[in-house]
Amino acid sequence: MSRPLPVAGPAEVRAAAIRDLGADRGAVAGVVLVNGLASAAGLMGPWLLGRVIDTIQAGSGDVLGAVDRLAFGAVLFTVAQTVLAWWALKIGYRFGERTAARVRERLLKRALALPPRVADRLPFGDLIARGSTDASLVAATLRFAVPEVLVAVVHALFLIVAVLVLNPLLGLCGLVCSIGVAAAVRWYLRRARPAYAAVAASGAELADVIAGTAKGARTVELLGLEHRRTQATEAALTHARSARLWALWLRTVLFSWSDVSLALPVAGVLLVGGALYTNGLVSLGIVVTATVYFRQLVGPLDTLMLWIEQLQGAGASYARVEGAAGIPGEEPPPPPNAQDAGPADGDRIEVSDAHYSYTGARDVLHGIDLVVRPGERLAVVGTSGAGKSTLARLLAGLDRPHTGSVTIGGTPVADLPPDHLREHVVLITQEHHVFHGTVRDNLRIARPNATDEEMHAALDAVGAAWLAGLPRGLDTEVGHDTHLDGAGAQQLSLARVVLADPHTVILDEATAQLDPGTARRTERSLAAVLRGRTVIAIAHRLQTAHDADRIAVMEAGELVELGTHDELVSAGRVYGRLWRSWHSGSENRRRPGNRDQVSR
Ligand SMILES: Nc1ncnc2c1ncn2[C@@H]1O[C@H](COP(=O)(O)OP(=O)(O)OP(=O)(O)O)[C@@H](O)[C@H]1O
Numbered sequence: 117m118s119r120p121l122p123v124a125g126p127a128e129v130r131a132a133a134i135r136d137l138g139a140d141r142g143a144v145a146g147v148v149l150v151n152g153l154a155s156a157a158g159l160m161g162p163w164l165l166g167r168v169i170d171t172i173q174a175g176s177g178d179v180l181g182a183v184d185r186l187a188f189g190a191v192l193f194t195v196a197q198t199v200l201a202w203w204a205l206k207i208g209y210r211f212g213e214r215t216a217a218r219v220r221e222r223l224l225k226r227a228l229a230l231p232p233r234v235a236d237r238l239p240f241g242d243l244i245a246r247g248s249t250d251a252s253l254v255a256a257t258l259r260f261a262v263p264e265v266l267v268a269v270v271h272a273l274f275l276i277v278a279v280l281v282l283n284p285l286l287g288l289c290g291l292v293c294s295i296g297v298a299a300a301v302r303w304y305l306r307r308a309r310p311a312y313a314a315v316a317a318s319g320a321e322l323a324d325v326i327a328g329t330a331k332g333a334r335t336v337e338l339l340g341l342e343h344r345r346t347q348a349t350e351a352a353l354t355h356a357r358s359a360r361l362w363a364l365w366l367r368t369v370l371f372s373w374s375d376v377s378l379a380l381p382v383a384g385v386l387l388v389g390g391a392l393y394t395n396g397l398v399s400l401g402i403v404v405t406a407t408v409y410f411r412q413l414v415g416p417l418d419t420l421m422l423w424i425e426q427l428q429g430a431g432a433s434y435a436r437v438e439g440a441a442g443i444p445g446e447e448p449p450p451p452p453n454a455q456d457a458g459p460a461d462g463d464r465i466e467v468s469d470a471h472y473s474y475t476g477a478r479d480v481l482h483g484i485d486l487v488v489r490p491g492e493r494l495a496v497v498g499t500s501g502a503g504k505s506t507l508a509r510l511l512a513g514l515d516r517p518h519t520g521s522v523t524i525g526g527t528p529v530a531d532l533p534p535d536h537l538r539e540h541v542v543l544i545t546q547e548h549h550v551f552h553g554t555v556r557d558n559l560r561i562a563r564p565n566a567t568d569e570e571m572h573a574a575l576d577a578v579g580a581a582w583l584a585g586l587p588r589g590l591d592t593e594v595g596h597d598t599h600l601d602g603a604g605a606q607q608l609s610l611a612r613v614v615l616a617d618p619h620t621v622i623l624d625e626a627t628a629q630l631d632p633g634t635a636r637r638t639e640r641s642l643a644a645v646l647r648g649r650t651v652i653a654i655a656h657r658l659q660t661a662h663d664a665d666r667i668a669v670m671e672a673g674e675l676v677e678l679g680t681h682d683e684l685v686s687a688g689r690v691y692g693r694l695w696r697s698w699h700s701g702s703e704n705r706r707r708p709g710n711r712d713q714v715s716r
Pocket residue numbers: 474475480498499500501502503504505506507715716
């Protein structure tokens with residue numbers, strides 16, 4: 117079971133948010149400035165309305181002319197406010213898009229920088245949820261929340277300051293009546309953070325269960341585990357649903373409470389303003405202006421409420437996206453000379469007293485000692501679970517033993533940087549991948565500076581005749597312009613091996629599960645790839661072991677026999693027994709193409 121991925125704490129999320137805002141500080145300042153101007157223009161409308169009322173009430177001079185001028189001014193300021201607010205939002209949205217891209221790129225870079233041995237053990241569904249749902253939520257929030265929140269805060273501040281300047285008593289009255297809103301927000305925030313963290317975690321758990329079922333679909337089908345997997349999915353769904361319902365309930369209370377609270381400042385200002393006006397302490401125009409300002413405050417405060425609620429979910433997602441920085445990378449760092457120097461002592465592979473455990477609780481390899489000579493063909497045989505694939509992973513540098521060593525030319529293979537590693541050793545399994553992009557892109561993964569001639573030669577070597585039929589040759593988009601079948605995709609990945617040109621190739625089930633037709637084509641391609649290289653084959657057929665220079669026999673995590681086919685047959689121990697039982701089997705079992713699986 118893989119350990120859950122780390123989640124960043126509030127301080128780390130704050131630091132990341134400040135970093136993201138700081139990275140585009142020009143845009144942030146632009147939003148605040150332009151929006152400040154828009155808010156200032158917005159204040160003029162209600163003020164001019166108050167002046168209209170006071171002018172009509174005074175009733176002296178050219179009242180109509182004065183009212184016309186004031187009304188024209190109000191129209192001008194309203195237009196100015198609309199244009200400035202649109203401009204502020206435009207700057208804000210652009211900022212949001214840039215920042216969202218930055219957050220996604222950061223997560224992607226972190227995930228890609230993880231060594232395969234670390235990435236392999238991560239909870240797959242959780243990582244996918246962070247890169248998709250969480251990153252999208254953070255991106256959407258940054259895109260809309262930052263500009264809208266800034267706009268609302270600036271607008272609200274301007275309105276409050278304007279009422280305080282207009283009449284401090286009315287301003288204070290409005291603020292006292294706003295306490296209900298503050299109480300609602302405080303109540304909500306105390307509960308919302310853990311609630312949304314639980315929503316995000318239960319979503320990731322659900323993604324993990326679904327991804328696990330999809331990844332192991334074959335095993336689920338073979339072992340009849342459908343009911344158990346359905347039960348696990350239902351349990352995860354129930355968990356996710358109750359977490360979401362709790363968060364929704366909190367949200368419902370917040371909005372009902374704040375709706376009532378938002379009406380109070382307007383009512384308070386009207387009541388106190390009415391009393392002040394009746395006693396001749398304030399003009400009617402000022403009371404109307406202050407009431408309209410407090411009425412207008414509902415708009416930005418509503419926006420802030422909405423975002424406070426949304427930010428809880430986005431905050432939990434931000435914490436999960438940033439938490440990826442805390443995924444432990446490598447165990448011990450590679451020695452400095454391993455970074456630039458390749459193996460010094462030839463291509464000799466040496467496994468010395470290697471112990472390995474997946475979980476830390478139980479060793480699955482118990483002190484393996486093995487030397488593979490350059491150019492040798494070694495077959496590794498053994499019953500299922502004996503540790504063959506684990507040994508293959510250590511030999512390929514995908515993992516390192518917790519004690520002992522696995523070296524190539526004297527250098528620990530897991531310490532070799534990826535570029536050097538693939539020049540020395542490549543593991544071929546039946547899990548080949550075709551990347552979105554052209555055939556050329558797919559091949560240059562193995563050797564970035566490969567020429568067209570070299571790529572054609574590599575595809576030729578593995579018998580990829582389909583290249584000639586592609587509409588745009590190496591520039592054909594795989595998956596878009598053309599579809600490659602299983603054997604074609606395997607040939608493409610084998611051509612990558614030819615280009616990487618490693619001295620050692622490790623084969624683990626490269627063809628074991630393929631249908632006979634595909635397997636035959638793939639084996640022909642493989643033969644071309646293996647020529648002139650050291651080959652370590654996890655042998656699932658005794659014929660493969662028979663053709664090898666030497667055979668290593670594994671049992672329960674130990675290397676129990678090592679020698680040539682003839683030596684092991686005459687020793688009459690584990691391999692000898694296997695060979696005799698296979699050899700004395702039916703004609704049918706020896707027919708070419710039939711698989712005698714040693715490891716099952
Ligand atoms: N990812 C893993 N986490 C925990 N234990 C594992 C993992 N992979 C393999 N094991 C365990 O390690 C032991 C060796 O497994 P390994 O796959 O290396 O054997 P194998 O000889 O290759 O078997 P097979 O022929 O069935 O593939 C087994 O007990 C297996 O259950």
